[in-house]
Amino acid sequence: MRDHRSGILKAFGTVVAVVALVLMSALPAWAADSITLTWVRHGESYGNVAGAGIDTKVPGPGLTAVGEQQAAAVAQQLEAGGYDSIYVSDMIRTHQTAAPLATALGLTPIQEGGFREISAGVFEGSPVDSGLGRIGYFLIPVAWTLGMRSLPIPLGENGNEFEARVNESIASVIANGATKPVIFSHGATIMVWTMMNVDNPDVALLLTHPLGNTAVVVVTGNPEDGWTLQSWDGIAVSQNPSLGTQLFVNARNLMVAPQTALYNVVQAIKSGDLTQVVAAVRDGVVSVSTAGVTFVKNTVTDIAQAIIGALPSPPSAAVPPAATKVKSPAATAVPTQSSDVTELSDTTGTTVRSNGATDLTDGNKVEPGKAASGANRRGGALQAVSDPSGTAAATAGAAAGDGARKGTGSSARAHKTAA
Template sequence: MGKRTWNRTGTAIAMVAAALTATLTLGGCSSTPHVRTITLTLVRHAESEANAAGVLDTSVPGPGLTDKGRTQAQEIAKELSHNRHDGVYASSMARSQDTAAPLARELGRQVQVLPGLREIDAGWFADRPNSIVGPVYLLAPQAWLNSERTATIPGSIDGNQFNDEFGGAVRRIYDAGDTNPVAFAHGASIMTWTLMNVTNARNSLMLDHPLPNIGKVVITGSPATGWKLVEWDGIRAF
C-alpha cells in the first residue's frame, strides 16, 4: 500500500472513530433534554372606570383606573414586591398598564407591553351593561374549555385565535428568560387561557370563583412541557 493510500485510509478510520465516540457519548447522556420551567403570576387589573360604570368595555386602550383602582394598584404592588419577580408585563390596555406601573417602579423595571394579553374582544356585546351581556359574553369561552374552540363570540374571535394570541404572549414572556415574571391582564382572558392550558384545570372555577380586581392566578411550567395551576385567587392547587 502506497503512502498516499495509507494517509487516506488513516484519515477515514480516524473520522469513523470520532463519529463512534460522539455517538457513544451522546448515548450516555439523558435522552430527555432539560427544559427550563418558570413560575408565572397573572394578575387581573385594578378597578377601571368601565368596571365602576358596570359596562363591558374591551376597546384598546380603553378606560383607565378609578381612584379606588389606583389604590388597589398600590396595594398589589406592595404585596408582590417581596416575591422577587424578575419581569413585569401588561396588555395593550390602559387599565392593565396603570395597574402594573406601581410594581414596576418598586422593582426598578419597565413595564413590557404585550398586546396578546388584552381582554377577549366583546364583539357585539361591547359597551353594554355587564349585568345583562356578561353571562352571554362568556358562553363561547366556556365552550372553549370543553374543546369547542371553533365557537365564536358574535362579532369577535373564536377559541383558536384567542389561544394563539394569549399563548403567544406567554411564550414571549418565557423566551425573555425570566424565571418569576408577573403579567397584568384581564379577568376573562386570564381565566379562559389558564383553564384551557393547565393540566389540572377545574373549569367550574370560571363561574364559581371569577377573578376580582387584582385577583391573581399562579401557574408553573413551560410552553414545551405544559402548565400546572398552583393558585387561583387564594385557592391552592387541587
C-alpha cells in the same frame, strides 16, 4: 441473483433504520425549563363600575380611585416575590395597575398586545352586571375551556385565535429570558387561558370564584411540557387532579388537536405562502395522529393508576420477637439433662396509610405504608427443677437428652403503590 441480494440488503437496511428511529423516539426528551407565570388582573376601571358597559376596545378606560388604591396594595403584596420582569397588555388599565410595582422593583413594564382582554364582539357595550350580552360573553369562552375552541364570539374572536395570541406573547416572555414574570392582564383572559391550558383545571371556579380586581393566579410549567395551576386568587390548587379531571383533560386534548391543526392550515393559506401551507398540513397530520395515540396511552395509564391506588393494602403478617429464657424459681435446682427450647410469640406489624382527598384548597399527598419486618430468634434453656420434697420433678431418664425445639412465626412486609 445479485439483484436479489441487493434487494434483500436494502430491505434489511430500511428495517434497521425504522427500528433505530423508533428506539430514538422512545428515548425521554430533555424537559424544557419551567417558569412561573404570576397573572394579576388590573384594578377597578371605569368599565367595572355598576351600570358600565362591556369595554374591550384598546386602549380602554383607566382606573378609578379605588383601582389606584388596589394597585398600590397589590404592589406591596408582590414586592418581595423576587420577580424578574413585568409585562402589561396594550390596554391602559394594566399599565396603571403595574406602575406601583414597577417603581418598587425598579423595572420597566414590557407591553405585549397578546395579553389584552378577550374581544366582546357583538356583546361590546352590553351591561357588565346584567343582561343577555353578559351571559353570551361569558358562555362562549367557557366553551373554549371545554375543548370547543372553534366556537367564535360573533364579530369577535374564536378560541383558536385567542389561544394563539396569548401563547405568542408568552413565547416572547420566555425568549426574553424571564423565569418569574408578573403579567398584568384582564379577568376573562387570565381565567380562560388558565383553564384552557393547565393539566389540573377546575372549570367550576369560573362560576364559584371569578377573579376580582387585582386577583392573582400562579401557573408553572412551559409550552412543551404543559402548565400546572398552583393557586387561584390565594386558593391553593391540588397538584394531583382526580381521575375525572384527568379523563376530561385527555378527551379535551383529543378534541383540540384537529381544531388547532385546521386553524394553522387556514392561517397558512391566508399567508399565500405554499411552503407554509405544506408545513402546516404536515404538522397537522402529525399532531392529530399523535393526539390519538397519547389519548389512549394516558387514559389507560390514568385508569390503571386509579385502580391500583384504590386497592387496600394487604394485612401484615405476624412478626416474632426474641424468645425468652424460661427458668424455674425453685430455691434448689437439681441439674438434669437439658434441652434448648425456643419459644416465639407473634406480634402484628401495622401498615400506616394516609390518603388525602382531592381538594382545590390543599394538596393531595399520599405516603406509602410501612410494615414491620424481620424476626430474631434466640434459644433459651429450660432446666428441670426439684419439687419441695427434694425429689426430681422432671428427668431426662434413659432417653439420652433428646433436644426439643419449637418455633413458630413469620414476617411479611405490606406495601402500597401510591398513584
